[in-house]
Amino acid sequence: MVTRIARKAALCAALGLAGLATAASAATLKIGTEGGYPPWSMVDAQGKVQGFDADVGQALCQKLDMKCRFVVQAFDSLIPALEAERFDLVISGMSVTAERAKVISFSIPYATEDSSFVLPEGSALLKADTQDALFKGLAGKTVGVQSGTTQGAFLQKYAPDMTLKTYETQDQMQMDLSAGRLDATFSEVTPQSEFLDNSGKGKFAMADYVVKSSADPDILGLGIGAGINQKNTDLKAKVDKALCELIQDGTIKASSVKWFGVDLSNYQACK
Structure with missing residues (x-):
């Protein structure tokens, strides 16, 4: 009996550790952003990325059941770094333009800006x-x-x-x-x-x-979208679906009003 209980306890412990390992190894979404463009993207004294872009990224990660990791660098280096696969997405107030679309893919334009x-x-x-x-x-x-x-x-x-x-x-x-x-x-x-x-x-x-x-x-583009490596078609489909859900459930609006005082949500993007 003691041996059986000990074996059962050991098995439960092993399964628990396996569960922790699985949670710890959850997929990470690496997001490139500028970090110097308030209130879209800025870095606080602790090195944490804040702003509308950070909110959109965090909401996307939650929808996709992934961890977020922000990579901060100069705006004009974001597209080359995305092409080189240094991160998975660019979320940095980036306008969707035909010129940029020659080298990267874009999500739906989830916001508009003059x-x-x-x-x-x-x-x-x-x-x-x-x-x-x-x-x-x-x-x-x-x-x-x-x-x-x-x-x-x-x-x-x-x-x-x-x-x-x-x-x-x-x-x-x-x-x-x-x-x-x-x-x-x-x-x-x-x-x-x-x-x-x-x-x-x-x-x-x-x-x-x-x-x-x-x-x-x-x-000037068709609106603000997330940049995605052209090879990553599966991620684009997931991001597009998630962004539409975030527009429809009011998440994008809430963050936009919080940072800008106005709603920049592009409600036409998912119709």
Whole structure:
């Protein structure tokens, strides 16, 4: 009897350890993100990635029953690193464009975002009501954009008379604007608003004219999506399904309102 009980206990212990080992070895989803683009993606003092991108990544991992591991690096290096299979996904406020889709796949565009200019408070260009008026006023001026972004590509095409200065991160660009080394910056509305609510408050303002995401879909894209290696078709199918569920159950909306104060969910993506 004692021997039988001991054997049973040993078997239970072995099964318990096996269960722990299985849980410990759960698949990990490696996600590339910039980490310097608040409130989309930023790294806190403890090295933890926070922001809308982090929320979307964590929600995806939960849906897919996987662990999340974020890999932080410069925005313009994310696609080459994804191609080299250094991580599984890119979640970094990345617009879905035809040019990028030549080298990587994209999930459904789960969010949409417009772009805007930030200029010194009091600038007459803040009240420009057309793109032509704003772009003519900025001709010959130095405008900051982030390297590798659709905003930079848009200005290269439509505003060749502007002098573009590129930056690795949004923070670096905004620091130069604050220091008077730039006449304006051009980026997505939400990080521009974040800047104006914090260090730029009272000194800078957003131009009334906003460049809609639909202004040039070939350059500005079809919305914000997760980048996926073209080889990983199974993961794309799973991510698309999970993102649709997260849009439909209100998870994307809740995170968007939390970080931006508005709902950027792309409800058309799953219809």
